[in-house]
Amino acid sequence: MTKQESRSTLNVNHDTQPTIDTGYVVGVDIGGTNLRLALADMDGVVVGKWSYSIVGVNGVDAVMSLICDGVERLLREVSAPRHTLKSIAVGAPGITDVNEGIVIATSYLMGWRDVPLRALLENAFHVPAAIDNDVNLAAIGESWAGAAKGTRDFVFLAIGTGIGAGIVLNGHPFHGENWAAGEIGYMLIPGTPETPCERGKPGALESMIGGEGIRTQWQSLWSADGTTLPKDLTATQIFDHALAGDSLAQTILRQSARLLSLAIYNMSLVLNCPLFVLGGSVGTHPELCTATQNMLELWNMRRQPQLTRSALGADAQLMGALRLALDTIASRSSHLAG
Amino acid sequence: MTKQESRSTLNVNHDTQPTIDTGYVVGVDIGGTNLRLALADMDGVVVGKWSYSIVGVNGVDAVMSLICDGVERLLREVSAPRHTLKSIAVGAPGITDVNEGIVIATSYLMGWRDVPLRALLENAFHVPAAIDNDVNLAAIGESWAGAAKGTRDFVFLAIGTGIGAGIVLNGHPFHGENWAAGEIGYMLIPGTPETPCERGKPGALESMIGGEGIRTQWQSLWSADGTTLPKDLTATQIFDHALAGDSLAQTILRQSARLLSLAIYNMSLVLNCPLFVLGGSVGTHPELCTATQNMLELWNMRRQPQLTRSALGADAQLMGALRLALDTIASRSSHLAG
Numbered sequence: 001m002t003k004q005e006s007r008s009t010l011n012v013n014h015d016t017q018p019t020i021d022t023g024y025v026v027g028v029d030i031g032g033t034n035l036r037l038a039l040a041d042m043d044g045v046v047v048g049k050w051s052y053s054i055v056g057v058n059g060v061d062a063v064m065s066l067i068c069d070g071v072e073r074l075l076r077e078v079s080a081p082r083h084t085l086k087s088i089a090v091g092a093p094g095i096t097d098v099n100e101g102i103v104i105a106t107s108y109l110m111g112w113r114d115v116p117l118r119a120l121l122e123n124a125f126h127v128p129a130a131i132d133n134d135v136n137l138a139a140i141g142e143s144w145a146g147a148a149k150g151t152r153d154f155v156f157l158a159i160g161t162g163i164g165a166g167i168v169l170n171g172h173p174f175h176g177e178n179w180a181a182g183e184i185g186y187m188l189i190p191g192t193p194e195t196p197c198e199r200g201k202p203g204a205l206e207s208m209i210g211g212e213g214i215r216t217q218w219q220s221l222w223s224a225d226g227t228t229l230p231k232d233l234t235a236t237q238i239f240d241h242a243l244a245g246d247s248l249a250q251t252i253l254r255q256s257a258r259l260l261s262l263a264i265y266n267m268s269l270v271l272n273c274p275l276f277v278l279g280g281s282v283g284t285h286p287e288l289c290t291a292t293q294n295m296l297e298l299w300n301m302r303r304q305p306q307l308t309r310s311a312l313g314a315d316a317q318l319m320g321a322l323r324l325a326l327d328t329i330a331s332r333s334s335h336l337a338g
Numbered sequence: 339m340t341k342q343e344s345r346s347t348l349n350v351n352h353d354t355q356p357t358i359d360t361g362y363v364v365g366v367d368i369g370g371t372n373l374r375l376a377l378a379d380m381d382g383v384v385v386g387k388w389s390y391s392i393v394g395v396n397g398v399d400a401v402m403s404l405i406c407d408g409v410e411r412l413l414r415e416v417s418a419p420r421h422t423l424k425s426i427a428v429g430a431p432g433i434t435d436v437n438e439g440i441v442i443a444t445s446y447l448m449g450w451r452d453v454p455l456r457a458l459l460e461n462a463f464h465v466p467a468a469i470d471n472d473v474n475l476a477a478i479g480e481s482w483a484g485a486a487k488g489t490r491d492f493v494f495l496a497i498g499t500g501i502g503a504g505i506v507l508n509g510h511p512f513h514g515e516n517w518a519a520g521e522i523g524y525m526l527i528p529g530t531p532e533t534p535c536e537r538g539k540p541g542a543l544e545s546m547i548g549g550e551g552i553r554t555q556w557q558s559l560w561s562a563d564g565t566t567l568p569k570d571l572t573a574t575q576i577f578d579h580a581l582a583g584d585s586l587a588q589t590i591l592r593q594s595a596r597l598l599s600l601a602i603y604n605m606s607l608v609l610n611c612p613l614f615v616l617g618g619s620v621g622t623h624p625e626l627c628t629a630t631q632n633m634l635e636l637w638n639m640r641r642q643p644q645l646t647r648s649a650l651g652a653d654a655q656l657m658g659a660l661r662l663a664l665d666t667i668a669s670r671s672s673h674l675a676g
Contacts, residue, residue, distance in 0.1 A: 153514075153515055165608070167608070169507070169512070174507070175610070176491070176609060176610020176611070177491055177610050177611060177612045177641070178610055178612075178640075178641045179610070180610040180640060180641060181608065181609055181610040182607075182608065182610075183607050183610070183640075184607050184608060186603075186607050186639075187604050187607055188527055188528055188600050188603060188604060188637075189526055189527060189528065189604075190526055190527065190528055190530070190532045192528070194528050196636055196637050196638040197637060197638045197639060197640070198638070262526050265524075265526060266525050266526060266527075266604055266608075267608055269520075269521050269522050269524050269525055270503070270505070270519065270520065270522060270604075270605055270608050270609065271514060271519055271608065272513075272514025272515050272516055272517070272518040272519040272520075272521070273514070273515060274515045274516075298534055299526075299534050299535060300534040300535045300536070301524075301535060302516075302518060302521075302535070303515070303516045303518060
């Protein structure tokens with residue numbers, strides 16, 4: 001318990017007092033470094049959050065066990081009995097078959113293949129469960145309570161360690177034939193390497209403007225003569241230094257913004273979407289957003305899409321999971337009862 | 339009339355004898371060089387076709403007048419009274435607001451802007467009318483009676499003089515926010531020029547692999563030492579010569595196939611569509627299709643989309659227009675009656 005305690009964070013809003021008939025839903029985000037849970041009432045008001053560092057934890061059983069712990073703790077903190085839990089929804093970091101409730105594949109870090117996550121959740125909690133790809137859930141979150149409120153067609157572009165797009169069409173996530181729509185980390189544009197996909201390796205675009213890609217670009221251009229900054233910086237640190245005036249950092253920022261603008265431009269030609277929301281730790285950096293917007297204008301499109309930063313930040317996935325959990329009560333209750 | 343006769347072609351199937359109660363629909367394709375009409379019965383069986391060269395004809399009034407002539411002639415040829423016409427649908431070569439029935443913009447050749455084509459048709463024929471972009475109609479045609487029968491999600495890729503995509507999602511054309519989805523002639527990929535859009539000029543991808551683009555590429559690489567072929571060849575002639583063994587023609591074919599494979603790859607990452615149908619005079623060339631399929635396999639996608647040639651060829655738009663005309667009877671009759 002000591003180790004677990006040190007890795008976990010619990011926040012509960014004790015202003016919201018539950019009544020005996022209150023129901024709750026749980027949203028879960030399985031991230032690259034943290035497992036995060038939120039408990040909300042039936043109006044979607046968040047009453048508690050719990051997060052736990054899962055660096056080095058990648059087994060399905062271990063993650064499921066942590067989710068169970070987290071749910072118990074959140075319910076306990078608001079003195080809610082177990083039967084008040086009405087549904088749970090989980091965002092998985094990979095290609096997810098929403099209909100069958102199966103995580104088809106996650107990145108090499110997690111290594112999941114064909115995990116029946118929805119069934120595991122329903123067996124554990126005896127409530128309706130739903131799963132989706134984490135970027136799609138972030139898009140749902142922004143659509144429900146963030147930067148895309150009221151917009152029926154938009155793209156949520158997540159740039160963290162990796163890069164992916166959650167496409168919302170007509171108010172619903174668009175998944176594609178094999179649940180792989182929006183896998184734009186592999187996009188080939190002027191300036192990306194022109195190499196075939198390799199399983200377990202970042203795609204061409206991701207290798208340039210994913211968080212790790214930007215870091216690698218920095219290191220490959222770095223020299224002691226070229227900058228006074230250290231060789232080991234994160235993408236967001238590099239963008240901070242670009243704002244502060246470092247010329248090498250500005251070069252990396254410009255290159256990243258140029259490639260990102262090209263990816264958005266190409267997606268926009270295909271989808272003719274009015275709005276792109278930038279999310280993820282790298283994607284929400286204000287310097288990247290501004291520089292990308294400027295680059296995008298250079299391409300002189302007939303209809304310039306609007307570019308904006310995520311309003312929910314790191315909570316986007318979690319809010320999307322809560323929205324999905326709320327929607328799941330109606331759509332799945334009858335199925336379970338049958 | 340003499341001039342018109344020399345430019346027009348009429349084909350009627352006299353095996354199909356109309357009864358007094360037979361109804362008909364008309365589909366129209368306004369192409370770059372020909373205006374084409376088809377008359378079909380209520381089962382969608384084509385009973386007559388009419389085409390007319392419109393090279394040099396680009397005024398709205400002139401085109402409308404020709405459509406009226408064509409409809410009259412087709413009805414007369416099957417001895418059908420005017421009241422048997424139940425609906426008409428027209429494919430326009432440009433960005434088309436399907437809801438309002440307005441052609442927003444066509445290419446510089448035609449130069450139409452904000453033409454209320456649906457209202458013009460309804461005023462002329464007093465039947466429900468509908469319009470859509472010609473590439474979208476070709477996609478509908480292939481979906482109804484061609485290479486995409488039974489496929490709910492696919493992309494029809496038209497390569498003629500220009501290049502455009504008709505995206506079908508969940509069985510319906512996907513239009514985008516401003517009716518401009520699928521405008522992929524502007525796509526920027528490794529190997530295209532990296533220049534902003536210019537109004538009235540072909541886009542980056544179109545300038546390389548549209549019919550005119552391929553012709554220009556040939557001319558720019560051509561030298562009397564490099565090939566025994568003439569400097570002035572069409573795209574399809576160049577591809578024919580590639581099959582026959584000319585090495586410069588093979589270079590052009592490879593370059594075209596490589597760029598087309600990259601465009602399909604990028605679209606596929608966004609949409610995760612299982613099928614791409616190649617249409618248009620250049621797109622249906624078998625050598626281009628085979629070479630592009632081979633290139634596409636090099637990119638090593640998780641799910642390789644199937645690539646196939648249009649089954650309807652030059653009739654794809656016309657068949658899509660007929661399908662739209664048939665669908666329009668139900669959806670628009672009540673509107674007109676109101």
